[in-house]
Amino acid sequence: MDESDPWFEERQARTDSLDACLRRLVGACESLASERRELGARAGEAGAACAALSAADPHPPLSRALSHLADTHEKIEQLRIEQSNTDFYVLTEHIKDYLGLIGAIKDVFHERVKVFQNWQHAQMQLTKRRENKAKAELANRPDKAEQAATEIIEWESKVERGQQEFDTISRVIKKEVERWERERVGSLRATVARYLQEHMKHQAQAIRYWDAFLPEARAIK
Amino acid sequence: MDESDPWFEERQARTDSLDACLRRLVGACESLASERRELGARAGEAGAACAALSAADPHPPLSRALSHLADTHEKIEQLRIEQSNTDFYVLTEHIKDYLGLIGAIKDVFHERVKVFQNWQHAQMQLTKRRENKAKAELANRPDKAEQAATEIIEWESKVERGQQEFDTISRVIKKEVERWERERVGSLRATVARYLQEHMKHQAQAIRYWDAFLPEARAIK
Numbered sequence: 485m486d487e488s489d490p491w492f493e494e495r496q497a498r499t500d501s502l503d504a505c506l507r508r509l510v511g512a513c514e515s516l517a518s519e520r521r522e523l524g525a526r527a528g529e530a531g532a533a534c535a536a537l538s539a540a541d542p543h544p545p546l547s548r549a550l551s552h553l554a555d556t557h558e559k560i561e562q563l564r565i566e567q568s569n570t571d572f573y574v575l576t577e578h579i580k581d582y583l584g585l586i587g588a589i590k591d592v593f594h595e596r597v598k599v600f601q602n603w604q605h606a607q608m609q610l611t612k613r614r615e616n617k618a619k620a621e622l623a624n625r626p627d628k629a630e631q632a633a634t635e636i637i638e639w640e641s642k643v644e645r646g647q648q649e650f651d652t653i654s655r656v657i658k659k660e661v662e663r664w665e666r667e668r669v670g671s672l673r674a675t676v677a678r679y680l681q682e683h684m685k686h687q688a689q690a691i692r693y694w695d696a697f698l699p700e701a702r703a704i705k
Numbered sequence: 706m707d708e709s710d711p712w713f714e715e716r717q718a719r720t721d722s723l724d725a726c727l728r729r730l731v732g733a734c735e736s737l738a739s740e741r742r743e744l745g746a747r748a749g750e751a752g753a754a755c756a757a758l759s760a761a762d763p764h765p766p767l768s769r770a771l772s773h774l775a776d777t778h779e780k781i782e783q784l785r786i787e788q789s790n791t792d793f794y795v796l797t798e799h800i801k802d803y804l805g806l807i808g809a810i811k812d813v814f815h816e817r818v819k820v821f822q823n824w825q826h827a828q829m830q831l832t833k834r835r836e837n838k839a840k841a842e843l844a845n846r847p848d849k850a851e852q853a854a855t856e857i858i859e860w861e862s863k864v865e866r867g868q869q870e871f872d873t874i875s876r877v878i879k880k881e882v883e884r885w886e887r888e889r890v891g892s893l894r895a896t897v898a899r900y901l902q903e904h905m906k907h908q909a910q911a912i913r914y915w916d917a918f919l920p921e922a923r924a925i926k
Contacts, residue, residue, distance in 0.1 A: 501761040509754040516747045523744050526737045533730040540722040546890055669767055673925040680922055687912045694905050701901055704894040
């Protein structure tokens, strides 16, 4: 359809562009989550290597410190896995829900185009029937003219219904999309805030773990 | 050689076991460093995706927050790369130096075995010459007995030199290894302390970055 409503023209372009950007972001977040999970696994391996070294080192203070370093690495591993889950479940899932909503918006935009096409089809049929009626009158065929007149009434009501449907779907879409536009801001703010809180909680916990290990490291004699 | 000195027996076993554990640890640290570098790259990609989304999002407060989130991700990327360098240059390099020293110790242990074998060889030759001399005297061959007596003197001095060399190398190794055992503790403590300081500095910086972003996230309206 040739879009005559600038609101829809603008929203269509915006929705497509948001859709593309969010798909890219969701891919980036998934990689981030899986990379962080990998980092957790590597910290776990480093922990296991420290534990083995601790068992092999005959110097008691070193052995003790290495054993605590191994424990710290294990705790960090757990933390990374939690962080990875936060990346995944808080951020990625929110963006996926968002993409789902954008998909639904694209569907209703498409639905509106179909309603418009039905209306346009009815308009074309009406024009054709009117031409038929004019031709029949010119050819002095009152039976055909009467049949065309009946059809004209039928298609006039279809055109009217088509226009009403199109106006209604356009109005409902505008209202729903604008409501969603307001809600998505609040919802995104809540998600980002929750993500940041979780993230900073994990960072602070990591610092506490290393902090607890620091005196051990300094106590090596 | 059949080890008769319990000090060497114990050190040999300990050195082999430290060597194996440190090789495993160095592998784990290298994986950790490269995984953290990857995580940095993924944070950079997430940042770029946020920047694109910021450009696509028509809601100014969201767009602004996303743009700052993109900046934060970029800073985190830099930080991860620094952390990865710390993992690598501070920890991995230290352990590699350590492995180099252990390799040198294994070499001198091997050198000592060779010195022992030379001594044992001289001992065997001396026994043989003594047998030759006894045989020559029994066979009443004074010329051969005299030649054997000359050789006996020669091999006696080789046995003596061999034993001296073996005693010297054993003593020097003990002294050096014990000195190194004391030094390695201080050196490892210094490295671990430096590593932890760098690591905690990076963690604290990450928290500051997220902290600076938090009001942005809360300000989304």
